[in-house]
Every structure is written in structure tokens, then in C-alpha cells.
Amino acid sequence: MSKTKGFTLIELVIVIAILGVLAAIAVPKFVDLSGDALDASKSGMSGAVKSSHAIAIADLKRFPTVTELATYVNGQGIAATGTGIQVDIDGTPYTVLTYTDSNCSTATSAAGDTVQCVGTIP
Secondary structure (H helix, E strand, O other): OOOOOOOOHHHHHHHHHHHHHHHHHHHHHHHHHHHHHHHHHHHHHHHHHHHHHHHHHHHHOOOOEHHHHHHHOOOOOOEEEOOEEEEEEOOEEEEEEEEOOOOOOOEOOOOOOEOOEEOOOO
8 A cells, every 4th residue: 555645635725725815914915005105205205395495495595486496306307386396206296285375374376476385295
């Protein structure tokens, strides 16, 4: 009588079921990371525009216009718009909102408006 070596069909099915359960737990965590990465990119670009605003004030000795502020922001796809600074994140344009008052309540409406406050990307 010879003994055969190997796995039975039921053992293979159990291993595949365990791997399926582990994959079902892990995949949603990785899918959710892309949204977190986009939020972090938006926050980082808003911070970069805020830093550029402070540098522009120190350099110009006055509040910059939206157009002037755009020249102080480093990066690809940076442009001045009526409502703020347009930035490019992974090929998609977003606008960092700018305001004409220090309370961040009156939005800029033209590229020549003076920027006293920089907001975030909505």
C-alpha cells in the first residue's frame, strides 16, 4: 500500500477561503487611501499658497494682487483666476480661494484684486 503525498481538495478550498477573507479586509483600506492622498495634496497646496502669500507680503511690503501672488507660488500649472490661485494636482485643476479682507469673508472676483487672506481648496 503506497501513501500519496499532497493536499486534499477540502484543504485547498479552506486556504482559498481564508485568503479571500483576508483580501476582503485589506482591499477597502487601500482603496480609501487614494482619497486621503488627495486631501493631503489639497492641504499641502493650500499651505504652499499661504506661505507664498506671506513671502509676497514681505517682499512687496504690501498685500499682493492675485496675479502677483501666483508668481510667488512654485509648481506646475499655477495660474491666477478671479477667485484665487489655480493649482494642478495630478492633472486636475483646483482653485485655492483668496479673499480681499483679513477675515476671509469677501472673495476676490478679479485677478487684480488685493489678497489679504488665503483660504483652502473646497
